[in-house]
Amino acid sequence: MYLLRKFILLLFFVVCNLLFYLYSNPKLNSKYLTLVLDKKSIEFSSQNIRLTSYSVPKYDVNCNALFKNNSEEILRAKYMLQEISNVKRPPDSDYIIEESKCENFKKARGYYRHGTYASDFPLAITILAHESAEQLERLLRTLYQPQNIYCIHIDKKSDPNFHKAFESISKCFDNVFIATKTFDIIYTGHSRLEADFNCLKDLLTLDNLINTVKHPNLIGKKVVDWKYALNYVGTEFPTKTNSELVNILKMYNGANEIQVIENKFLHRYEYKWVEDYRRHKMKKTEEKNPPPPHGYILAKGFCSYAISRKFAEYAVFDPRALSLMDWLKNTKSSNEFYWSTLEYNTQIYSDHGFIQNFKQTKNTLVRYSAWSKAYNCTGKIRNGMCVFSIGDLSHVIKRREFLINKFMIDNDPISYQCMEEWFDKNERTNSTLDLDFYCNFARKKSNLVKCKNI
DSSP states (O other), X not given: OXXXXXXXXXXXXXXXXXXXXXXXXXXXXXXXXXXXXXXXXXXXXXXXEEESSSOOOOBOOOHHHHHTTOHHHHHHHHHHHHHTTTOBOOOGGGGOOOXXXXXXXXXXXXXXXXXXXXXXXXXXXXXXXXXXXXXXXXXXXXXXXTTSEEEEEEOTTSOHHHHHHHHHHHTTOSSEEEOSSOOOXXXXXXXHHHHHHHHHHHHHSHHHHTTOTTOGGGTXXXXXXXXXXXXXXXXXXXXXXXXXXXXXXXXXXXXXXXXXXXOOOGGGTSEEEEEETTTTEEEEEEEEOOOOGGGOOOEEOOSOOEEEHHHHHHHHHOHHHHHHHHHHTTSSSGGGTHHHXXXXXXXXXXXXXXXXXXXXXXXXXXXXXXXXXXXXXXXXXXXXXXXXXXXGHHHHTTOOXXXXXXXXXXXXXXXXXXXXXXXXXXXXXXXXXXXXXXXXXXXXXXXXXXXXXX
């Protein structure tokens, strides 16, 4: 009996160690990793993935199971993610497209897959990015509609091949262009706001810019009479299809979606801040800032927005708004003050029907970010925010905001693939959007909102 108990304990010990070894060595589970080759266009090894025929790697995962938070599929996907963690993504140079190959590129990448929706209500989209031509191209592909117009800002200090890649891709479209002016962006610096502002200005003045010697990148571009503008960065992903956004924004009827928070950030503007390009960060000075011009009361919010064309014209051309823009250049995180302050100060501009109520305007549908202190992130943390991963998918697809921040292909290409599949499926099917929710939400913030069913 003693020997039998000893044998059982020994067997239990061996089995436990074997299971631990298998679990901690994902290479032993390589059966879980399948790269689906698209007409042999992808070369895959432990060192790199190379784009050779405008295709991207596709991983054999059950995304629907991941969205349903299936524990077995999550574990299998995590094994797969560990297996490919050292695999290099396609270099930016792979996305430099020859002009003669543009049609092949657009067809292969599926830019025509959904046709045209809501041609009577075109949108203007700006995208700011500084790395990963692969991710930026895949974001553009997701957002792309032929009736819309797209301005892309590439950080001045980005890799030359990144610049060349999107200069070449933009030439393939008559409604995609590179911003006329690029900035060396410092995080929390005024250059971040200037990049957004300049793209928006380009979108408003495109009819005067196209086909000029000064801006050869705009030759052949078309002018679009867009109704609303939305701004993205390269690490964001849309949760609403184009047709869903149009249905929501038609109800907004000239109202904006901008976060407005009561200003409690004196340290960001009491003293002047300057951009230190040697250390590439903001530097606080001992010189005090004067009060904001024209009696503007500062408000804070996300740098993201969904704004009407009329409000965009106010933000870009009105002398009072431009005075605020100039004053903010000596503050920290000016991009989090400008749009919110313009929205809040109805004594200066009221055509957007804004209702001043900090309790209602703090909540916003423009963007969802999960701060690490308030959310149990299964991915990585960057700048205090969650970079969503496999275990977060069931959560993020339930969000009602217009976009999600952050997803990063370098960290988790599997989750990015699943989000693309989810988005494309939503584009193909009839929307089940709860328009009553969006209308009720918006009319608490603006008296312009017109509900369809209420």
